[in-house]
Amino acid sequence: MKRTERLLKKMEELGLESLFLNNVQNIRYISGYTGTDSYILISPKGKWFITDYRYTEQAKNECVEFEVIERNRQTTTLGQCVNQILKDNNIKNIGFERDHINYGMLEDIKNDVEAADFIPTSGIIEELRYTKDEEEIQLIKKACEIADKAFAELLKVIKVGMTEAEAALELEYNMRKLGAEGPAFDTILISGAKTSMPHGIPSDKKIEHGDFVTVDFGAIYKGYRSDMTRTFIMGEANDEQIRLYNSVLEAQVASVEGIKAGLTGKEADDLAGKVLERDGYYEHSGKSLGHGIGLDVHEKPFMNPICQDVLKEGCVVTCEPGVYIPGWGGVRIEDTVVITADGCEILTHTPKELLIVK
Ligand SMILES: [Mn+2]
Incomplete structure (x- = not known):
């Protein structure tokens, strides 16, 4: 119809x-x-x-x-x-x-x-x-593909001493060159202790050796948006960074492996939340697994501890658990996925194992 x-x-x-x-x-x-x-x-x-x-x-x-x-x-x-x-x-x-x-x-x-x-x-x-038709899903897939490629290009050039703003510009330029109409939202590219701010703003801060770098960004393709976050380390990671990263990664993987049609926003949120709780990070977590995405970057359904939105086949949502420790730093890992009857298809394909950029 x-x-x-x-x-x-x-x-x-x-x-x-x-x-x-x-x-x-x-x-x-x-x-x-x-x-x-x-x-x-x-x-x-x-x-x-x-x-x-x-x-x-x-x-x-x-x-x-x-x-x-x-x-x-x-x-x-x-x-x-x-x-x-x-x-x-x-x-x-x-x-x-x-x-x-x-x-x-x-x-x-x-x-x-x-x-x-x-x-x-x-x-x-x-x-x-609320649910996307096949044509809409194809457009979001294309937006995700542009983001994956643009990020791979960024990793080739990002280095210690570059500012957050310069790296963010590089990423946005890559997306435009790859066919994006523009960024899906203001690119978040932050480093070091600033990664404790979930929506921190790229500044003239230089990226330093040992920094976490969190990049949360997306492309618009024919009006439809993608949303992906990766956190990586510049140069060398310490034990606490590795411990936190692996906990968030396990939470994120649990969410994409467990999410499916029929779950409420609360049930989906619990998939990641219980891993972070077990590891003692829940207090500092974002307490929200993710959101629907399409023509808008944030739209229904939402997934958080009180949300009763029900996931349906064809919903496109993000799975983005994160932990943010004020004054120290944070990690977020995010994919855009389309919900299917018995699971999901992940549309953002950039690897998620801890990346140490030398
Ligand atoms: Mn998001």
Whole structure:
């Protein structure tokens, strides 16, 4: 069934006569539109794509199921445009994305709409995006492949004395050269004691002999994202670094070996959590195994000690246990995987044994 048909069916169940979308990824998922600054109003009575002169031609090419409405932003407010459609089609209620619309936009539209009830909705499109179809999985695979190759190239040139920012730039440049539209999120490439900060920012700190280096990054390919983390050592590892690394590795391997359709987010999280608990690292762990990934870098399902999201065949998620010891350092190892009926297929293929870069 077409994505728009699945959406209209869902709207009918919820009693929605129309739905206004402003989230860029939800708009892309429903219409195929790859640009920004545009909106969708959809109802059984019509599918309208509201944009302006900058994107009209692109929208007509990409959003073949939709009637493209070019709004003159100088003379017509978004609310007036929405109001006209609702009036012309005798639509009496309009759902909006409560998790994405901002207060000003909602207030402005409400001020212009004369006779329709506004209904907050949550997660309607996200539910459709929860599992990925074959085409989406292929795009994520390609994004993972680009990341694997870009990382292998980085390892050839990274050396003591290079700054974190220089190494991060090298990695991002590699991904672009390999066909990525861009990084899937701000690249994390941190070293030494800074590796205790799960989302530390690459800086002009030089990478030193004996440092842990944590690299958490991904590529975007045709809108779809990959996410991978590897932690390695520069030059020489000490015993405590090796002990921590091997514990996180065992936890990560336990998670990818045990994860499968039917588990809750909590059950999946426990796969890694119990290894870290046994080794005395749980207190300093991230306490979250991972997240879904697709058009967004973080999307449902999530996996953590309280999460009841249920994994389904076709969910694409990350398995990324980590331990972060303030002032000392940390280790995270992460793969992107697609959930299958009885396990998972790992899409990121960079080796995970402790790597010591000489
Ligand atoms: Mn991640």
